[in-house]
Amino acid sequence: MTKQNQVSGFIWLLLGALLCIGSIQLNLGGFHKPGPGFMPFLTGAILVLLGFILMFSGSNGSKVEEGFGVKRFWREKNWKNVLIPWLSLFGYLLLLQPLGFLPTSFLFLFLLFKLTKPESWLEPFLFSGATVVLTYFIFSVWLRCPFPKGMLAFLTR
Amino acid sequence: MEFLGNLSLGYQVAFSAANLLYCFIGVFIGTLVGVLPGIGPAGTISLLLPVSYGISPVAAIIMLAGIYYGSQYGGSTTSILVNIPGEAASVVTCLDGYKMARQGRAGAALGIAAFGSFIAGTIGIIFLMFLAQPLSEIAVRFGPPEYFSLMILAMTIVTFLAQRSMIQAIIMAVLGVALSQIGIDIVTGHSRFTFGLQNLEDGIKLVPLVMGLFGISEVLTNLEESVDRTILQGKIKGLLPNLKDWMDSIGAILRGTLLGFFLGILPGGGVIISSFVSYAVEKRVSKYPEKFGTGVIEGVAGPESANNSASSSAFIPLFSLGIPSNAVMALLLGALMVHGVIPGPLLHRQHPDIFWGTIMSMYIGNFMLLILNLPLIGLWVKLLKVPYRILFPFILFFSIIGSYSIDNSVFDIFVMLLFGTMGYVLRKFRYEFSPLVLAFILGPMLENSLRQSLLVTGGSFSIFFTRPISASCLVIAVLLLLSSIFLRKRKKLTPS
Numbered sequence: 001m002t003k004q005n006q007v008s009g010f011i012w013l014l015l016g017a018l019l020c021i022g023s024i025q026l027n028l029g030g031f032h033k034p035g036p037g038f039m040p041f042l043t044g045a046i047l048v049l050l051g052f053i054l055m056f057s058g059s060n061g062s063k064v065e066e067g068f069g070v071k072r073f074w075r076e077k078n079w080k081n082v083l084i085p086w087l088s089l090f091g092y093l094l095l096l097q098p099l100g101f102l103p104t105s106f107l108f109l110f111l112l113f114k115l116t117k118p119e120s121w122l123e124p125f126l127f128s129g130a131t132v133v134l135t136y137f138i139f140s141v142w143l144r145c146p147f148p149k150g151m152l153a154f155l156t157r
Numbered sequence: 158m159e160f161l162g163n164l165s166l167g168y169q170v171a172f173s174a175a176n177l178l179y180c181f182i183g184v185f186i187g188t189l190v191g192v193l194p195g196i197g198p199a200g201t202i203s204l205l206l207p208v209s210y211g212i213s214p215v216a217a218i219i220m221l222a223g224i225y226y227g228s229q230y231g232g233s234t235t236s237i238l239v240n241i242p243g244e245a246a247s248v249v250t251c252l253d254g255y256k257m258a259r260q261g262r263a264g265a266a267l268g269i270a271a272f273g274s275f276i277a278g279t280i281g282i283i284f285l286m287f288l289a290q291p292l293s294e295i296a297v298r299f300g301p302p303e304y305f306s307l308m309i310l311a312m313t314i315v316t317f318l319a320q321r322s323m324i325q326a327i328i329m330a331v332l333g334v335a336l337s338q339i340g341i342d343i344v345t346g347h348s349r350f351t352f353g354l355q356n357l358e359d360g361i362k363l364v365p366l367v368m369g370l371f372g373i374s375e376v377l378t379n380l381e382e383s384v385d386r387t388i389l390q391g392k393i394k395g396l397l398p399n400l401k402d403w404m405d406s407i408g409a410i411l412r413g414t415l416l417g418f419f420l421g422i423l424p425g426g427g428v429i430i431s432s433f434v435s436y437a438v439e440k441r442v443s444k445y446p447e448k449f450g451t452g453v454i455e456g457v458a459g460p461e462s463a464n465n466s467a468s469s470s471a472f473i474p475l476f477s478l479g480i481p482s483n484a485v486m487a488l489l490l491g492a493l494m495v496h497g498v499i500p501g502p503l504l505h506r507q508h509p510d511i512f513w514g515t516i517m518s519m520y521i522g523n524f525m526l527l528i529l530n531l532p533l534i535g536l537w538v539k540l541l542k543v544p545y546r547i548l549f550p551f552i553l554f555f556s557i558i559g560s561y562s563i564d565n566s567v568f569d570i571f572v573m574l575l576f577g578t579m580g581y582v583l584r585k586f587r588y589e590f591s592p593l594v595l596a597f598i599l600g601p602m603l604e605n606s607l608r609q610s611l612l613v614t615g616g617s618f619s620i621f622f623t624r625p626i627s628a629s630c631l632v633i634a635v636l637l638l639l640s641s642i643f644l645r646k647r648k649k650l651t652p653s
Contacts, residue, residue, distance in 0.1 A: 031616030116546035
């Protein structure tokens with residue numbers, strides 16, 4: 001039994017149990033007339049069973065990984081390269097409505113391009129600016145996709 | 158006579174100026190994403206779904222299908238020239254293709270990959286043409302019990318063919334079904350697992366889910382390590398394989414075509430497995446198996462033919478049964494449904510223009526791809542030189558736009574980020590996402606057919622075992638599960 005299987009098996013078991021509880025609250029109905037909770041309950045029960053099997057299975061069928069946890073996750077990996085784009089995506093999500101599409105997208109792209117080429121200011125600026133303007137024309141002007149205007153809403157009034 | 162009439166209709170549709178243009182756009186983008194590692198056809202099709210809403214359904218499906226089969230052509234270029242597969246289906250092409258390139262035979266490898274793909278793609282389309290309609294006629298007789306059992310069989314095959322652990326694949330499939338149940342229950346109108354969020358009333362949308370699992374998580378994983386690309390220097394010569402190359406490869410191409418076609422029909426079988434199986438078959442039938450991996454042309458011809466043939470046959474379950482066999486087909490299903498077209502047994506009757514027009518456009522697309530991949534190979538080689546650090550911000554940005562523009566909803570970006578993060582973590586645990594996506598698509602159909610069957614029988618499950626087609630599907634599913642358990646036990650007992 002690997003620690004990896006134990007952890008993931010436990011998570012599925014827990015998720016399945018929660019699904020079963022939620023389904024009971026929805027009304028299971030019966031075999032003759034299944035209710036809205038019938039199928040989710042069935043799914044949850046199977047998930048509990050599979051989680052249990054995984055927890056106590058010998059191996060996951062793939063090569064057994066040594067070690068577990070944060071170290072294994074980012075062992076010899078450049079984790080900053082992952083974390084910064086992930087945080088940028090999260091930031092984009094938070095800023096899109098208050099700031100609007102154009103400034104948020106420009107900031108997002110500028111940050112990512114700047115990270116990959118720290119020595120240059122002009123190249124990230126041009127890349128981000130051109131991409132945002134081009135996308136705006138394709139999606140907003142041509143395809144009429146209404147992007148959030150945010151603080152620039154006054155321009156279209 | 159009716160068949161010839163349909164063919165003629167298909168040609169008329171496919172040869173219209175607009176559809177020719179969309180076919181070219183599709184295969185061009187397909188080759189592009191095939192060449193560039195880091196974004197696959199599923200992510201690209203998700204991204205272009207909003208664009209497809211503004212055009213006719215037939216043009217949309219012609220373009221999106223072109224991306225799918227076009228990416229199979231492009232994937233071989235990076236495998237041969239850089240030793241990095243552009244697509245998962247081209248992994249095995251690296252083994253002999255890159256060795257051939259290092260021996261100065263890059264042209265022959267690229268040439269046979271393109272010609273093999275063309276031959277296999279064309280034969281695959283001919284089979285598709287002859288098989289899809291008769292299968293549709295049979296499928297018209299399917300009721301809820303048959304559909305339920307067929308979907309159970311489809312999910313079982315996907316998990317059986319999983320490249321890693323079968324139990325993990327089943328968990329992913331069950332999770333996919335669970336996720337598909339979020340939203341309003343269409344029978345009773347109850348909200349299920351929406352946590353009071355209005356955005357979840359319509360359920361989780363496919364595009365942000367696919368973009369998160371396949372796009373965002375892949376970018377994050379790629380960013381963990383800098384991929385060292387050593388592109389073959391010098392001019393690529395001799396793209397036309399010589400007579401000996403043809404003699405060595407023709408058997409592999411034909412075997413790959415047949416194998417790919419049948420594996421492509423199976424849910425989850427698709428392009429990846431067919432290329433691996435083809436390589437294994439070629440090695441087994443070869444007079445010199447020990448030379449495989451050192452630059453043998455059959456090692457390129459077989460898998461490249463198999464993955465193209467599989468990309469054609471993957472349309473059979475979608476067009477005749479309305480059941481997608483992989484994530485890309487699921488997206489095509491979604492694209493058609495947005496246009497009010499329901500793929501399935503009645504597609505060829507209700508929308509013959511889409512059915513036959515798409516098939517015919519695939520012939521034309523294959524010709525376009527041959528031209529794109531041989532004379533224009535220099536263009537793709539230049540593109541390979543674009544570093545990933547420049548590419549990934551674009552991929553992330555276009556994923557955001559793709560998710561948002563489906564429903565003009567910021568919530569969908571959140572869903573994409575959530576599944577991207579989940580996908581990144583699950584990749585660490587070696588989980589595969591194809592069973593999840595397939596089950597997510599099939600989930601509502603599975604639930605409805607189960608509930609309808611039980612309502613008809615007053616709660617008896619016997620209907621699934623007394624109707625021949627349904628019973629056969631369930632028996633095959635059980636046999637597959639048992640054989641998987643047996644194979645695992647035997648593997649454990651056999652000393653390595």
